[in-house]
Amino acid sequence: MSNNETMSLTLKIWRQKNQNTKGFFEEHKMDDVNPHMSFLEMLDLLNEHLMQDQKEPIEFDHDCREGICGSCNLVINGVAHGPEMRTAACQLHMRKFNDGDTITIEPWRAEAFPMIKDLVVDRSAFDRIMSAGGYVSVGTGNAPDANAIPIPKQQADQAMDYAVCIGCGACVASCPNSSASLFTGAKISQFANLPQGEPERKRRVVAMVEQMEKEGFGDCSNYAECEAVCPVGISISAIAEMRREYMKALI
Amino acid sequence: MASLTAALQSSVGRKILTGITGIFLVIFLVVHLAGNLTLFAPDQGESFNLYAQFLHDLGPLLWIAEIILVVLFLLHAYIGISIYLRRKKARPENYHLYKSQGGPSKQNFASKSMAVTGVVLLIFVVLHILHFKYQAFSPETYYTTINGEEVKDLTRHVVEAFQNIWVVLAYTFVMLMVGVHLKHGVWSAFISLGAGNPKKTAVLYTIGTIVAVLLSLGFLFIPIYIYLNGGV
Numbered sequence: 001m002s003n004n005e006t007m008s009l010t011l012k013i014w015r016q017k018n019q020n021t022k023g024f025f026e027e028h029k030m031d032d033v034n035p036h037m038s039f040l041e042m043l044d045l046l047n048e049h050l051m052q053d054q055k056e057p058i059e060f061d062h063d064c065r066e067g068i069c070g071s072c073n074l075v076i077n078g079v080a081h082g083p084e085m086r087t088a089a090c091q092l093h094m095r096k097f098n099d100g101d102t103i104t105i106e107p108w109r110a111e112a113f114p115m116i117k118d119l120v121v122d123r124s125a126f127d128r129i130m131s132a133g134g135y136v137s138v139g140t141g142n143a144p145d146a147n148a149i150p151i152p153k154q155q156a157d158q159a160m161d162y163a164v165c166i167g168c169g170a171c172v173a174s175c176p177n178s179s180a181s182l183f184t185g186a187k188i189s190q191f192a193n194l195p196q197g198e199p200e201r202k203r204r205v206v207a208m209v210e211q212m213e214k215e216g217f218g219d220c221s222n223y224a225e226c227e228a229v230c231p232v233g234i235s236i237s238a239i240a241e242m243r244r245e246y247m248k249a250l251i
Numbered sequence: 252m253a254s255l256t257a258a259l260q261s262s263v264g265r266k267i268l269t270g271i272t273g274i275f276l277v278i279f280l281v282v283h284l285a286g287n288l289t290l291f292a293p294d295q296g297e298s299f300n301l302y303a304q305f306l307h308d309l310g311p312l313l314w315i316a317e318i319i320l321v322v323l324f325l326l327h328a329y330i331g332i333s334i335y336l337r338r339k340k341a342r343p344e345n346y347h348l349y350k351s352q353g354g355p356s357k358q359n360f361a362s363k364s365m366a367v368t369g370v371v372l373l374i375f376v377v378l379h380i381l382h383f384k385y386q387a388f389s390p391e392t393y394y395t396t397i398n399g400e401e402v403k404d405l406t407r408h409v410v411e412a413f414q415n416i417w418v419v420l421a422y423t424f425v426m427l428m429v430g431v432h433l434k435h436g437v438w439s440a441f442i443s444l445g446a447g448n449p450k451k452t453a454v455l456y457t458i459g460t461i462v463a464v465l466l467s468l469g470f471l472f473i474p475i476y477i478y479l480n481g482g483v
């Protein structure tokens with residue numbers, strides 16, 4: 001759709017007051033959706049209508065709206081971040097949908113991501129996995145010379161391919177087991193590919209895997225659904241690499 | 252590895268164990284198939300009887316191998332089922348609408364039915380051992396002579412068993428389930444054991460599918476050929 005005619009949509013949106021109450025779907029009809037709007041702008045517009053009608057707006061998470069912060073956690077029509085591959089929900093445009101469509105919107109669902117309200121969940125479990133080992137030790141004082149440690153280009157690229165993870169949690173949301181293996185694997189592999197990650201290498205993988213377990217994420221069955229929904233396209237090989245690191249740490 | 256209990260308490264440890272046990276079970280299937288195919292050596296089944304004799308003559312070595320196999324099998328089944336059961340705990344409230352994104356996703360009939368095909372294999376293996384090792388369903392014993400010695404004619408035992416259409420159909424079903432289990436299983440074991448870089452994952456999946464198809468076809472051939480041919 002490339003013209004500026006507006007679209008009509010039926011939205012089935014998950015509403016839930018908090019963790020202790022039962023959620024339900026609320027239906028909203030919209031007939032003024034511009035196809036060039038992003039998915040979040042469409043929700044903004046819906047919220048404006050709701051507020052004009054003195055109704056409570058729908059809570060949804062967002063920040064950068066340019067695909068880099070990982071806040072926009074929406075399961076759209078059954079798929080984390082919606083129908084377009086390698087696209088965060090904030091970068092998804094309404095022209096990907098058809099006039100007259102019904103769109104179902106649900107929050108990330110996982111025991112380790114407790115409900116806050118409506119479409120917003122608490123993803124601080126990811127922060128705790130990071131604190132467990134997702135860092136490198138550096139000497140304080142003057143900034144080190146940027147080229148003091150030479151790193152082969154291929155290895156730097158590989159580390160970068162894992163480091164692009166925006167921590168959105170779509171991997172968990174889409175995994176039939178609610179496993180956080182892609183996130184944790186990407187964070188571990190990013191350091192495993194760089195000399196700076198060497199000092200804490202063994203301790204890191206064991207601690208992060210342990211924390212992942214403690215948070216209540218499920219096991220990985222290698223479905224690779226995580227790779228398919230990842231907005232930055234991180235490969236399941238991050239998970240293979242995490243297991244390699246784990247074996248090296250234990251043997 | 253630190254210890255079995257420690258490994259079982261970590262999700263990565265559990266996966267490595269499913270992978271290791273799974274790969275060893277696959278290797279066992281390859282050896283088992285190779286042994287079974289001696290049925291079709293052009294000597295009226297003498298090779299198969301010699302092969303059985305060779306295994307029996309291993310004595311304690313065979314028992315050790317059997318015990319290792321049983322342990323691998325039960326450990327594999329236990330972890331596989333417990334991984335499957337954990338998913339409910341990790342997502343108490345399910346999606347009302349859930350779809351796969353497709354693309355690189357390996358969610359398909361094979362991967363979604365691992366626990367079901369696994370339980371089919373578990374039940375089958377028990378019945379299969381009762382059937383051929385303990386002759387539970389066909390008590391009649393046949394004899395033949397090998398090197399002047401009278402021994403059980405296991406070739407005949409197999410041939411007689413596969414004259415029954417129901418037995419053949421049951422084996423056909425289970426051997427297809429072996430293929431389905433391994434279509435996801437072989438790939439999954441590769442990733443569980445840390446194989447591959449981003450460029451190789453597609454190749455690994457294809458290799459897994461090929462191994463699954465070959466093993467399934469190999470085992471399917473035996474009952475179907477014997478039934479249609481009336482012998483080996």
Ligand code: HEM
Pocket residue numbers: 220221222266269270271273274276277280324327328329330331332334335365366368369370371372373432433435436437439440441443444
């Ligand atoms: C000849 C017998 C069997 C063979 C060759 C076999 C092979 C395999 C292989 C190679 C894997 C992949 C391992 C991995 O994910 O790392 C696997 C996974 C699995 N197997 Fe088996 N298996 C056999 C019997 C069984 C039995 C008896 C059960 C259960 C009763 C079972 C249940 C499972 C399950 C549930 C998985 C998936 C684990 C997960 O979701 O991560 N398998 N199998």
Ligand code: FES
Pocket residue numbers: 061062063064065066067068069070071072088089090091
């Ligand atoms: S809002 Fe920042 S990634 Fe979508």
